[in-house]
Amino acid sequence: MKALVYADYGDPLTLVDVPEPTCGSDQVRLQVHASSVNPIDWKLHSGALRFLRPIPRPAVPGLDVVGTVLESKASGFAVGDRVVARLGDVPGGAAAEQCVAGADVSVLAPAGLDTAELAALPLAGMTALQGLRDDCGLRMEGDDRRVLVVGASGGVGHYAVQLARIAGAHVTAVCSGKRAEMVRELGADHVIDYRERDDFVSDAPYDIVIDCAAKAPWARFREVMAPGSHLSQPTPNGGWMLAFATSAFTSKKAHFTMLKANASDLGILVDHMQAGRLRSVVGRTFPWTELAAAWEVNKKGGTAGKIALET
Ligand SMILES: NC(=O)c1ccc[n+]([C@@H]2O[C@H](COP(=O)([O-])OP(=O)(O)OC[C@H]3O[C@@H](n4cnc5c(N)ncnc54)[C@H](OP(=O)(O)O)[C@@H]3O)[C@@H](O)[C@H]2O)c1
Numbered sequence: 001m002k003a004l005v006y007a008d009y010g011d012p013l014t015l016v017d018v019p020e021p022t023c024g025s026d027q028v029r030l031q032v033h034a035s036s037v038n039p040i041d042w043k044l045h046s047g048a049l050r051f052l053r054p055i056p057r058p059a060v061p062g063l064d065v066v067g068t069v070l071e072s073k074a075s076g077f078a079v080g081d082r083v084v085a086r087l088g089d090v091p092g093g094a095a096a097e098q099c100v101a102g103a104d105v106s107v108l109a110p111a112g113l114d115t116a117e118l119a120a121l122p123l124a125g126m127t128a129l130q131g132l133r134d135d136c137g138l139r140m141e142g143d144d145r146r147v148l149v150v151g152a153s154g155g156v157g158h159y160a161v162q163l164a165r166i167a168g169a170h171v172t173a174v175c176s177g178k179r180a181e182m183v184r185e186l187g188a189d190h191v192i193d194y195r196e197r198d199d200f201v202s203d204a205p206y207d208i209v210i211d212c213a214a215k216a217p218w219a220r221f222r223e224v225m226a227p228g229s230h231l232s233q234p235t236p237n238g239g240w241m242l243a244f245a246t247s248a249f250t251s252k253k254a255h256f257t258m259l260k261a262n263a264s265d266l267g268i269l270v271d272h273m274q275a276g277r278l279r280s281v282v283g284r285t286f287p288w289t290e291l292a293a294a295w296e297v298n299k300k301g302g303t304a305g306k307i308a309l310e311t
Helices: 038-048 115-120 122-135 155-167 177-186 218-222 238-247 263-274 288-300
Strands: 002-005 014-017 027-036 062-073 082-086 098-102 105-109 145-151 170-175 190-193 204-211 223-231 254-255 283-286 306-310
Touching: 027 082, 027 115, 027 288, 038 098, 038 288, 062 098, 062 115, 062 122, 062 288, 082 098, 082 122, 082 263, 105 223, 105 263, 115 122, 115 306, 122 155, 122 204, 122 223, 122 263, 145 155, 145 254, 155 170, 155 177, 155 204, 155 263, 170 177, 177 190, 218 223, 218 238, 218 254, 218 306, 223 238, 238 254
Parallel strands: 145 170, 145 204, 170 190, 204 223, 223 254, 283 306
Antiparallel strands: 002 014, 027 062, 027 098, 027 306, 062 082, 082 105
16 A cells, blocks of 8 residues: 655655555554644654654654544444544554554544544544543533633634533634634634734633643733633643643643543544534645645644645
């Protein structure tokens, strides 16, 4: 089969013939139909995370996938089923004609849901869900508290806006002005254009914050957070590590959100999608073989929602 392979950190992605992946127990082997870009893909490739998450090389990148089951060694999945999954960081593998996915991170894809929209969902959607619900305590029904989503038009952010809205929250979204209408359509009550202002001040303090942009320091958030509030930070730098430690002793808490991929949360998101409550905005689509170009677009920013890759 064909796969995009990098020989070492930072090396070019090359389209080569490789053996088909082996399906282990509790795994499915998939014919890949679509994947999507997440910043972690090019961060892992660059080697920037090598001390936290070393990647055995040569490597095939790609963590989100939608595909058809070619072989199943997992109960609940049969040959011919369409599946959506979030592959493990090691080995990744979605940038290929076939990949293997664990049953613990795979969900049957309901008929009728768009393949690219589904492929956009796993990593970014679960991060938004876990950041809001698990780290910040958002109750997923009947929670009318005030939520701030920074980076609201991007991958994680646009799911966070919708999930907060599904929960019943009042949502303030921070994004560039050209995406204001999009985030309002997704459920934001109030929009702040970060190109016009660099504060997050609204008419009342926030109970829950998710920072999907990683541009502003903890101090800027703390001043707009209510006592008893929580912030989810999926992209911590050194300053944030100090915030996580010190905020544990204050009434405004900062949490490092680290995705724990699992089929249960992915199933919750797919159910919301099937019910028409949640959707993926796919701002750009590339053929899967043009992954390097898709990464460059993601690095530059400015895309609405997610970038999908189609086979
Ligand atoms: N820890 C984890 O498990 C985990 C999981 C998923 C993601 N992450 C991290 O979370 C971050 C977000 O991921 P993503 O997939 O959502 O990335 P993304 O799609 O690139 O979205 C980032 C968003 O931030 C916006 N932005 C840029 N500068 C801003 C500013 N000054 N103020 C407000 N918004 C600004 C961008 O808007 P414009 O395009 O308009 O500039 C874009 O919509 C990345 O660093 C990623 O690596 C971590």
